[in-house]
Amino acid sequence: MIDMVATGVSIPVESERSLALKNYARGLLVNGPDKLDEAAIDDLRYSISDLVDDLRGDRPIHEQRSILYALYQKMGELRLRRSTRFSASGKHLARSLRECDSGFAERLEGVVAQAHVHGASSESVAELLRLLDQLGGHLFDGYRRSAPREKRKRPAWLA
Incomplete structure (x- = not known):
């Protein structure tokens, strides 16, 4: 989507706002997303x-x-x-x-x-x-991920 805004044709016509959005999108592409943790x-x-x-x-x-x-x-x-x-x-x-x-x-x-x-x-x-x-290798045996405490709520249907 960002690439489409950065490189696409403005519809119905190019305007100050569309140019500003294009420049903003180009900046996002250059900087990239936040690094994955x-x-x-x-x-x-x-x-x-x-x-x-x-x-x-x-x-x-x-x-x-x-x-x-x-x-x-x-x-x-x-x-x-x-x-x-x-x-x-x-x-x-x-x-x-x-x-x-x-x-x-x-x-x-x-x-x-x-x-x-x-x-x-x-x-x-x-x-x-x-x-x-x-990409970092195979990861399976022994891998464990715990949900954050605030997400560990007992469903109502189990109460």
Whole structure:
């Protein structure tokens, strides 16, 4: 959305306000988002690790494809955010990943495309784990996250 405002055509016409908004959006893009804290990075790594582990099991191809699409989104998001870039989705994720790290993007796209057609193999899982290593590594066994005390309320239906 920010990129669309920064680079898009003003409708119905360009105005002082639209120019000010464009300049503001350009500034946001240059500065990037706030850095992710370690807890948020670990949450993404845990989620990605869980998905990669799911591909190791015997699953029908339609489930594998769903897992692969989720992996592409989450691994792309983590790669972008570790580089202090905004998250993206759909075609914008592919573009943003290539701008951020074309080598990583090509490898991720390649393994997802190959596994989409032929199914997940031990080689594709190994490649996903190598890519995950670039993002901080596999995180699953022993990972624990506790909800903040103020969020630990007993639901009314359990009272």
